[in-house]
Amino acid sequence: MRVVLQRVKHAQVSIKQESVGKINTGYLLLVGFEDKDGTEQIDYLVHKIVNLRVFEDEKHKMNLNLAKVNGSILSVSQFTLYADTKHGNRPGFTDAGDPKHAKKCYDQFNQKLREAGVIVETGEFGADMQVDLQNDGPVTIIYDTDQL
Known part of the structure; x- marks a missing residue:
């Protein structure tokens, strides 16, 4: 899972x-899944994102x-986060999750954020x-559960 x-x-x-979909202060999340992603990866990233401290005191x-800042999230699915650019100039997307599985994970991810x-x-x-979007900072954080 990549965010x-x-x-x-x-x-x-x-x-x-x-x-x-529209938010004010908060996070824009670009979210991608691969076939091996599931509840463990989703729970881990929900915890990391909800508790991330990147707003100024x-x-x-x-x-x-x-x-603490009454922020919200705009979550956007993006399979291109799994682009393979090693060979040639046209990216391949074979590492991106099967659309049915990825949609199920995306819906579960968003629901767990809401439950939090x-x-x-x-x-x-x-x-x-x-x-x-208007990036604030800019602050950009990349999460990849393959790098745990």
Whole structure:
């Protein structure tokens, strides 16, 4: 499982010029799965993301988590996080999870974030989406459960 997390002032995902998910302060998550991913990887990353302290406290130190700033999450599925670019100029996506499995994992991931008390907006799995954001910092964190 791979997640690219960006701390944002605001973010929005649209399909055919229609907004389907929108947040203010929080995280934009670009989320990808492979076939071996499941509950263990999802639970691990939900815990890491919910508890990540990258918002500034009164001393301007990154010391606050999402809950402390009343932040929310915009979660966008992105199979291209598993692009293989080693050979040639056209990426391969054979490492990306089977769409049925990946959608199940994506839905479970978002539900577990909600169960952790986070407001979660989403894109639409498998859709052609446009993402607009204002990265704050910029702060970008990359999670890859294969590197545990």
